[in-house]
Every structure is written in C-alpha cells, then in structure tokens.
Amino acid sequence: MIICKKLLEIRNGDGRLDLITDAAKFRIVLLTDEIVRIRCTFEEHFPEEASYSLAMTAWEDKMDALMPDRRKIEAIPAQYDDWGTHLLLTTRTLRIRINKEPFAIEITDTDGNVLHADLKEKSYVRDAQGRLYHYSCMDDHDHYYGFGEKSGYLNKKNRRMRMHNVDTIGYDSELTDPLYKHIPFFIKFNGESQTASGLFYHNSHDSVFDIGCERSGYWNKYSYFCADGGELDVFFIYGPRIKDVVRHYTDLTGKTVLPPKYSLGYMGSTMYYTELDRHSDKAILGFLEKCREEGIPCDGFFLSSGYTTGKDGKRYVFHWNDERFPDPKRFALQMAEMGAALAPNVKPGMLVTNPLYREFDEAGAYIKDSSGERSHIDRFWGGAASFVDFTNPEGRALWKKHLKQSLISLGITSIWNDNNEYEINDSRALCHCEGDPKPIDGLRPIMPNLMAQMAKEALEETSPGVRPYIVNRAGFAGIQRYAQTWAGDNITSWKSLKFNIPVMLGMGLSGVANQGCDIGGFFGPAPDPELFVRWVQNGIFQPRFSIHSCNTDNTVTEPWMYPAYTRYIRDAIQLRYRLMPYFYSLMFEASTEGSPIMRPLVYEFQNDARVWDESFDFMLGSSILVANVLEEGAKTRAVYLPKGADWVEWNTRKRYAGGQTIHLDVSIDSIPMFLRSGAVVPMAPGLTNIHKDTAERLQLLIEPSEEGGFVLYDDDGRSNRCKEGDYLRTTITVKNGRDTRISFTHEGEYRARLQTMVVEALCRDAAPVQVSLRDKELSMFLDPKQWDAAEEGWYYDMEQKAAKIKYNDRREDYEIRINFDVKDLISI
Template structure:
C-alpha cells in the first residue's frame, strides 16, 4: 500500500505547481477563480492528457482535435504561493488552497476562512495492493450530499455507499437498486452550518465507489471517500457558494446541455408492442398518431423500439429494416412528418455475431478487441453473443456513421434513440483503440455511450447541416448532456417507481444533465392500474423528456386512452404540458447557457431553508413553479411544505400562503397541486396542440407583481441552427416596483417572433390597478368581461382571481407596461 504523507519537493511552473511526496506526484492547477484541479498519480510519471469529458482545459490534450468544436482553452491562474511554514497557500479571488507539508493534505477555504474541503490527513491519497486508488475527505455532521449522476433513493446521499458502473438494470427498484445506467462521478456538498456549497468531480472513468460516511472508524475523524479501480485521482474542486453556482461551474467544465429541438418538449409516444406485431407496425404507429388527434391529446413524435430491426430469425440487427412490419420505411417517415410527428428509431451498439454487417465491422477492426488484440471481443447481449463497436476507434466511428446515414438518416430521420449502450463487457482487459493509445475497456466503458451520442449528432449534422439533431441516450458519463437527452431506463411499474424516480431525475439535474426524464407509466411489469397511470402522467408532464413507454409483461400496451373513463385526466395533463412549452423552452435555453436544471430540488432555489435539506419529492420547475404531485394511492389530501423566502399562490385558485409552513390541500383524481411564488414570471401558450405545425400566435404571461424579479423568454425557430447566427429572440421580462409596478420587456436578437397578441395576467392580490399604460398610451379599462374579450386591446380586472388581464398587440421594440395601483379616493371626489 502507498500513502502520501510528506512533501519531498515543490516545483512551481507558474501555470501549475508540481509536488512530489513520499508516495505520489501531484499537479495543482488553478483553472479559474472557482475551479482547482488536483491531479495525482502513483506512477513514475503523469500519463499524457487525454480526456473525452472536459470542454474547458488549460493544457494540451490528446482529444483537442476530436473535440475542437466544443473545447475551450483558458489560461490558468498563477500558482505563485506563500510559504507559511507548516503549509503553503495558493490563492484565487474567491478561495485559498492550503497544502500541508507533513502530514500531507489539501484544505480549501473561502476568503472568510470557512473550510469548503479538507483531506483526511495521513490517509488522504492511497493506492492499495490491488491497484485501487482512494481519496479520503473529512466529513461534518452538517454536510449534505447531492448529485452523483443517476442514483436511486432519496435526494440526500449522506451515509450512502454507491457504485459507479453502467448496467442494464431492467425493472430496477428506484429506491434501492445501485448502480443504474449513468456513471457520473460528481457530487455537491452543502454544509447546513455555514450554508456553503461546493462540488467535487473525479475525471476518472474506471468503475468506482463513493462512500459518503457509511463507513466509520473510531481512530479517524468522520470521513467520506472515493475509490477508483484504476487510472488517476484527477480531482476537480468546484466552488459555489450556492448549489446553483456549483452546477454552473461544473457545466463550464464538462459542458452545457445541448440546445434541443422545440418539438422534443412535446409528448413522444412509444411502446415495444407495436414494433413486435407480425406485420404492419407502420400502420399501427400512424394510427396511434391519428388516435391522439381524435382524442384531443397533443403528440409530436414517436420513439420506435428495436422490433423494426428484427431479422428472419427473430433477432434484432441494428440498421436492418423488417419489411413485413415496415413495407416502405421512407414513405412511413414522410407520412409521420405530414402528421406533425418526428420518428426516433432505437439503435444499439452491440452487433450479434449473426448480424449481416458483422463481418464488415470485424474485418475493419471496428470492434473492441480481446486482451491479446487478436479477435473482436464477444459477450452476452440481447439475442446472443455480440461484439461492441469501439467508438474510441476512428474506424468504428466511420463505419457506424456510414450505416446510420444509409439506413436511417438518409430517410429524413433526424432524431436518434441510443439504447442498450452500457457496454457490459465482462472481460475488463478487453482492449479499446483509444485514438491509437490502446486502453482496457474497464477504463473507457462509460465513455462509449457519450461517443455514440456524438456520432449520432455528427451524422445528422453532416446530412442536414442546418438541422438541430435530437439525440436520446440511456447510458453516459460526465458530459453526456452536451450531446443527448437522457432517460432513467427500464423502470418498474409501481407506485414506488412513480415516487422515487423524482429524486433520481433531480439528482441527475444537479449533475449537469438538465434534459431528462423516465418512462411514464412504467416500462417493465404489468399495465399500470388506472389511478397509478393518471398520477404518473400528471408527474411526467413536468419532466423535460415526456414519453409514455412500456414493455408490459401481461400482453397489454400502455396507451393514453387505454382506460376510457380516465382519458380526460390524461388529456388535461398533457394539454397543460403543452401550455407550458414556452416556459420549458426558455428553461432549456437557460440549461444550454447556464447549466441550470429544469426540474430543481427545492433546496436549489431556497438554500436558506433548512427544512428542505432532505426534501426529495416536491420540486420546482424553473424558479417560479412548485409542483407537489400526488404520489400515494387513494389520496384525498396532500400535505405541502411551502419554502421560506416567498409568498406562494395556488396555481388554480390564486389563494395566497406565506412561506415557511405546511399546508394540506384536498385532492381529486384530476388534481395536480401547483403553486407559483411571489415574483413569478411564467409564459404560457393556451392553443398549442402540435409543436411541429402550430405557431405561437398568442402568448400569455403570468406575472406575480409583489416582488421584483426577471425572466428570459427565449424564442427561435425550434429546429435549425440559425440561432447560432443571431436568429433568436431573448426577451428579458423584469418586474420593477420602485415607483408603481413596471413590467419591462427588453429584447435582443434578430428572430421575428410569431407572437401577434400578448396577454399579461398581472396578479395583484392586495389592490386592483387604477390604470394601465403601454409606454405612454393609457389602455382602456373594461368592466364587462365579454366586451374585453371582444376587444383587441385593453384590460379587465378579474375579482375572483385577483388578476389584471391586459391585452395588446405585440411590440417588436423594447417597451414598458405600467400598472398603477394607487388607491382612487372615491369619497373625496
């Protein structure tokens, strides 16, 4: 066993500090004022830099050419240090890095002296006799831990031991199963004593384990540790001070969420059932789209399961069309488009040895090799033995893109569903090309799904250069958000899955993956009972990825109308989702630029409220809407804790509640408990039924006027890359209460909006407006609601909703809406 205990030598190279200890070497790099890299190797020398995960570096890297369109090179901060005897200090504007000489250890503090991270000295960095690497950190009773990518159970992961490893976990228990599909070795620590947040990312793609205080020894202070099976301890400390700051800084490092197509926010139909029919699967899918329209259920696409690839032997062969089920694939894709629906076909990176294309890939050396590099490695897969495409090999990437173009993308398909890409290869010594450097698969397994997503993105862009790809991935590593939307795999059909999939999604959002969801209604198991299905849809409409998908084991198919007496609840929920599309699209723009999750834990928005430290099931959508879904069978009431720091209003009745209290509301089967906060700004489109075909002619904006705030409404064409050239419209809507109520609309960009009519619903709970002005123009007040509805411009005060409804033609330039709430003295007049 090797343990770093004592500094032997310090060498300052100005943009990094090199430290030699009795056991390991270290490089300390101050990447910016909030990110510190601590690279540790127990080898004689550091290996060449070669990271697929990072998009911000301050050094040359072997992947610079591959990632040239994504990666930014920055200049590191000087590592000039101050020697204080027992330790030396490196400083940025925001943090100090204290490096202790003996016993060796690193401590990071803010400028007020608050300890943000502290190594467990005397065993901080360890390599055991099996080659495993350990990093031990001090832990306090007041520490709470969030993130860790896709993990089952409650949001706070304190006293949990979790494994990082991609697995095909069909039918998993969303409270207990570990690991799942994603491998993201990143977490956020929030100390409730000083209310400071920080994060740690381990840029290591070997299988690993996090122990967050589960282990305990009386000989040491309380600690947590990270253990990796190989590689280096390449640690990035990420400063806050708030959770949202940590997420922003982490996504600066590993990439922001890809700006999605707008239609991806629609309902995406799916089921394995249709593609397993003996024939005419194409007709079944087209009829599904027609049935949605008949039922008044909006739908914008279909995730097509892999049955479309089934060969004569009943096995699935990627890139192969079954022509009994799909007689004319190109015509089928075109008909779907005509109906306003995109097709996202399922593809898999494992190719059975009986695959018609197997020999072509094998002879090209495009598969992962066995440990002797003599043959393509095979392993268990769906349908038998298979080899796996090596996406770290240019030959593998080239062949994959060739067949992806020929079989799918050339047909007009620009949405790709990457599935079963966990790369469960049991021979850990199987060899990957690794851009010519050769490396065992055990160190690259979670990288493969990221590169698979990148290849789908590049393929679509090469065939249709100005079309925005829509890629969905099941597995992934840190940085997967740059390429793909994800979902939480093959969940089990149960009330528990409905409930615990929420913190799974919330934790993934805190780990940089803002665009994700789960299979609504449950994938594996029997058809959901009607009440469970309704509640699941009512929750699913708030997930960025909203798809009802099933592989029911009782010969049934989960469809929105499968229980006719409950269809109205399904319809109402999905229509609510479509009303919120302008809000969601703006939030995904925020994710693409700031890294912020769409579904947010309450503690993310209200870090001062200690009652939220353990909250796992209620969540925010953006910073304005709190959702408290009904998650229990037969519920008649729902208790909701409303966070301190805001006044809260029932979405439907507008009843006001002070934050910091628990309320109990009555619920029916149609209830979706929602609350908006003081200062809320929420854009809504009432008439949207198909994102592909319907333009947003009228825009409603809910504004709660009692608190100053702002929100960026984002618009573009939703499908092309023209937004990269300035064809977007960012409207910053601000509430200013300095002298009356001013709603400011400040616009940026060249996109010509489709919005012709604006309706501002200004919630004024204490006093009705006396007058409303649009710039210098006084708008007419209507006492009669019908007269107001018939007018093109003016305002009306809804007494029951306490809302001033203000209508006017949209204005292209910047403008201000004035809402004058001075009390009119009728008596003295």
C-alpha cells in the same frame, strides 16, 4: 498500501504547481477562481492528457481535435507562499492550504469556512490491488447531492454508491445501485456555513463513493472515493450557492445541448407496436390519428428496436423488418406529414449473425479481446455480439456511414441510443483509444458519450441546417453536451413514480438538465387507472415526456387505455403544451447557464433548513413549485412552502406565506402547483402540435408582489440559425410597488409570428386603477367579452384576482405600468 505522508519537493511549472511526495506526484492547476484541479499519480510520470469528457481545459490534450467545442482558457498563475508548515495558494475566492507533513490539502473561502479538507495521514492512497482512494473529512452539517443517476432520497449522506454502467431492467428506484449512468460528481452543502462546493473525479474506471458509511474510531468522520484504476484527477468546484456549483461544473463538462423544440412535446412510444407480426407502421400512424381524435397533443414517436427484427427473431441494428415496415422512407414521410418526428432505436452491440457483422469485423471496428488481435465477443441482448469501438476512427466512421444509409437518408433527424452500457465482462478487452490501446474497464462509460457524439455528427454532416435530437440511456459526465437521457427500464409501481423524482433531481444537479423517465412504468403489468393518471400528471413536468411500456401482461400502455380517465390524461398533457414557452426558455437557460429544469427545493431555497432533505416536491424552473400526488388513494396532500417567498396556488389563486405546511384536499384531477412571488411564466394557449402550430398568442402569468424577472427565449426550434443570431431573447423585469413596472428588452433577429400578448398580473390587495403601455393609458373594460373583442386594453378578473392586459406584440423595448393607488370613490 501506499499512503502520501510527506511533501518532499516543490516545482513551479507552466501555469501549475508540481508537488513530489513520498508516495505520489501532484499537479495543482488553478483553472479559474472557483475551479482547482488536483491531479495525483502514483506512477513515475503523469499520463498523457487525453480526455473525452472535459469541455474546458487550460492545457493541450490529445483529444482536442475530437472535441471541437472544447474551450481553452488560461489558468491562474499558481503562485504560492511558503509558511514553513504549509504552502498557501490563493484565488479571488479561495485559499488552498497544502500541509507538508502529514501531507493534506484544505480549501477554504475568504471568510475561513472550510469547503474541503483531506483526511490527514490517510488522504491519497493506493492499495495492493492498484485501487486508488481519496479520503475527505465530513461535518455533521454536511449534505450530499448529485452523483448522477442514483436511486433513493436526494441527500446521499450515509450512502455507499457504485459508479458503473449496467442494464438494470425493472430496477427498484429506491434501492437499486448502480443504474445506467456513471457521473462521479457530487455537491457538498454545509447547512451551518451556508456554503456549497463540489468534487468531480475525472476518472472513468469503476468506482465507489462512501459518504459516511464506513467508520473508524481512529479517524474523524470521513467520506471516500475509490477507483479501480486510472489516476486521482480531482476538480474542486466552489459555489458558494448550490446553483453556482452546478454552473461551474457545467463550464467544466459542458452545458446541456439546446434540442429541437418538438422534443419537449409528448413523444409516444411502446415496444408493443414494433413487435406485431406485420403492419407496425400502420399501428403507429393509427396511434397518431387516435391522439388527434382524443385531443391529445403528440410530436413524435420513439421507434423501439422491433423494427430491426430479422427472420430469426433477432434484432439487427441498421436492418428494417419489411413485414412490419414495408416502406420505411414513406413511413417516415407520413409521420412528418402528421406532425411527428421519428426516433428509431439503435444499439452498439452487433450480434454475430448480423449481416453487417463481417464489415465491422474486417475493418477492426469492434472492441478487441485481450490479445488485441480478434474482435471481442460477449453476452448481449439477443445473443453473442461484438461492441462497436467508438474510440477507434474506423468504428466511428462505419457507424456514421450506416446511420446515414439506414436511417438519416430517410429524412430521420432523431436517434435513440439504447442498450449502450457496454457490459463487457472481460475487463482486459482492448479499446483502440486513438491508437494507444487501453482496457475497456477504464473506458466503459465513455462509449455511450461518443456514441451520442457520432449521432450528432452524422446528422449535422447530412443535414447541416437541422438541429439534431439525440436520446441516450447510458452516459458519463458530459453526456448533456450531446443527448437527452432517461432513467431506463423502471418498473411499474407507486414506488417508481415517487422515487424516480429524486433520481431525476440528482441528474439535474449533476449537469444533465434534459432527462426524464418512462411514464406509466416500462416493465411489469399495466398501471391501474389511478397510478397511470398520477404518473402522467407528474411526467408532464419532466423535460423528456414519453409514455413507454413493455408490459408483462400482454397489454400496451396508451393515453386512452382507461376511457373513463382519458380526460385527466388529456388535461395534463394539454397543460404541458400550454407551458411550452416556459419549458423552452428553461432549456435555453440550461444550455447557457447549466441550470436544471426540474430543481430540488434546496437549489432555490438553500437557506431554508426544512428543504435540505426534500426529495419529492420540486421547482420547475425558478417560478413554479410542483407537489404531485404520489400516494395511492390520497384525499389530502401536505405541502411545505419554502420561506423566502409567498406562494399562490395555481388554480384557486389562494395566497400563502412561505415557511409553513399546508394541507390540500385532492381528487383524481389534482395537480398541486404553486406560483412563487416575483414569478414570470410564459404560456401558449391552444398549442396542439409544435411541428405545425404557430403560436400567435402568448400569455404571461406574472406575480408582481416581489421584484422578479425571466428570460423568454424563442427561435425557429428546429435549425441551428440561432447560433448566427436568428433568435429572440426577451428579458422581462418586474419592479413591484404601488406603481408596478414590467419592462421588456429584446435581443436577436428572430421574427416570430406572435400577434397578441396577454399579461395576466396577479393582484395581491387591490385591483389596478390604471394601466399604461409605453406611457399611454390603456382602456379599461368592465365586460370581459368587450375586452376579448378589443385589440388592446385591460380588465380585472375578480375570480382569478388578476389584471388581464392585452396588446399587439411589439419588437421594440417597452414598459407596462400598473398603478395600484386606491381610488377614493366617496370623497369624489
């Protein structure tokens, strides 16, 4: 056991501070005012900078050419004061104290709140097996969030979690660990000081987080990170708010890529259709036609791997089964004509019987065995296989070649990367690693990220004007830069419905805003009617919304599987489509700010202690609280409404003060939703297909009792012209009072086909007496039919307690004024 105990030497480098201790070397880089890099190695020299995951650096890196979107910044000079017992470095927001003996690092804010403290005398350790440990102090008021894709409750305090990619079919969403993603990042929030910070361990070896499970009477309470290899490369990230930590973390590892708009629609899927003996294409086209007949919007279909099945029943990537799909190009065209994207499944494990196996083998494109001379063969779904090495230029080139030939050439612009956990059992198997071979055990979670990057590049090289849509099952930190993700092969149960929510909330706090789970459950018997309805009612709020199944009772999960309940499924999906402008704007926010779309309540209300451990109720963006019914046979639903806002029930428009628990009566059609005071929610009534429909009417639901605002974003939804200014960003600002003002400012060149705007302003105490647009008084109507027939004007909806204001859309900046002075009819 080697432990760093004493600082021996200090060296100022170029934009860094190098420290030599009695056991290891350290390099401190003040990357920004909020991000501090603490790099530790127990070797003679620091390894070469070679990161596949960082999106922002202040140094030269071997992978810079492979990461074209990487942003280079200049680090803050690492100047320090020597106080005898310790060194002190400062940024605008942080104080970094380096204790000389015992060696330890402590970081505080400018008010003296301790944000991070190494456990003195046991801070940085390497054991006899080469495992690396970093021990940190814990406080009784600390809460821990994030850690990527993890089961169980939102707050991970008193948990031990393993970081490792694994195919966990039928997992228990409360207890199973690990799952598919490996994201070694967490947020620590101290309730007493109201400060949040994060630690990102830039290490892709298998690792463990112990958040207070281990105890020793000789030490203060502590947590630790343990990695099987590599180096302790730690990025400390400051808030002080949780949302600030997420923003800075996604500066470091990348923002969520803006996907094509249709990817936010309902994506149909099931393994059942592609396992039919023949005519799977007709079954899928029939599914789309049935959606149309039932009034259920649908914008795409995830094509399960049965389409690749060979004569021997094995799945062969880049192969089409001609009995199930006799004319793939015509099929893809028919799908497009019906307003549905096709997203075919591809897998990086290539069975040794695959007709393409030899081509990849001869090119040296697979991961090698420990000798480095032969392709490594391991267990995979379907039999013995070798795995494409995406750290090898040959592997990347061949993969892109066959993506283009087999799929993209058919007009396909969506790729579904599956079974890419790289469960290679020999940790000595060698990856090319850009000409510097390294064992798979340090690169396993990097492979799915590179696989997604290659799909993105292949699509952009073939169709440079089209925005790619990539979906990944596995991934490492930074996967959000390339792909939407989902929580793998969940089991069909009420527990999965419930505990998949904190799984997704944790992913959102870990930088992955665009994700979801299989609605209805993937593995197990078909869901019963009540469970299915409740799952869809929850699923419509997930960025990835797909009903997908591999049922074990010879059934297929479809929206109309229970005819007596289809209307509830239809209503829920139609609600999802009405909210599409809100969803797309939130996705834009994720792409620029890193914000989650599904947000735990603590993200928006971290000063309310009652939400610090809330795992199941969540915010959709900043404006809508969702409290889905998650219990079988429920007749009532208790909902805690966070303090710091008023809340308006979505359907009844009943108003509640925050800071209280209310009890709602619920029925099978209930989707409990609450509008936050100051909220702005854009909606598109009547939208049924994102590919084909043109939204000519936009509805803005506004709660103006508090100041608020929203950035409404739009573009063509399918091209990359938005990067050249062809977008429309409308900033909506609400200033409340008896003379409420709603202002609209525009940026960008995109010309939408929008014709009519309807602003629905909720009224707290009284109806307006006057409404004006650009200082021009609008006509007031008593009869809603007359208002509906008019081009512009307003009326007061008594039932909805809202002023409904209609006018022709206008591109110039403007303001709506709503006067709430009470008109005295008696004295007149």
